[in-house]
Amino acid sequence: MDRVAVIRERLEQTFAPTHLVVRDDSHRHAGHAGARDGRGHFSVELASEAFRGQAPLARHRAVYAAMGDLMQTDIHALAIDARLPEDTR
Template sequence: MTAADPGTRVERIRQALQAAFSPVALEVVDDSHRHAGHAGARDGRGHFNVAIVSPAFAGMSPLARHRAVYAALGEMMQSDIHALSIHAEPPPAS
């Protein structure tokens, strides 16, 4: 697999988010195939959906959670990811 391989990208995204947030739930889906021919897909970067639940998001606004996810993904936002849909939440209060 190369760094551009979708399976590798999903795993790299998963590892970065695991390391940053120690989530209790994490799902990363590569939706790049749904955007074939899209102008943004021509550069080789992918489209991904992330659903993440982590105590690290407690007390954060939705915008702050999104910014934290972008920061955790760092360089991948420039090299591997063209579009990212994020659903980031803290665990439900008990």
């Protein structure tokens, strides 16, 4: 399974998002020192009721927690846009 699919699966299982976009931005960081070890740069947009009552920092921490070991093995950088369903653009 590719990394985008694994990220998507973990986010879907953890947050049951009403909106989810996962992008692999690694091509934009070719040659970047942090990407030399093969880990990638990704961005996620997700909206979930699970974020209700959480401050932005808590939402980001929850997303990082959902990524678990991927943060050590597959993900070098993760840009996160985590919001409530009614805040979907």
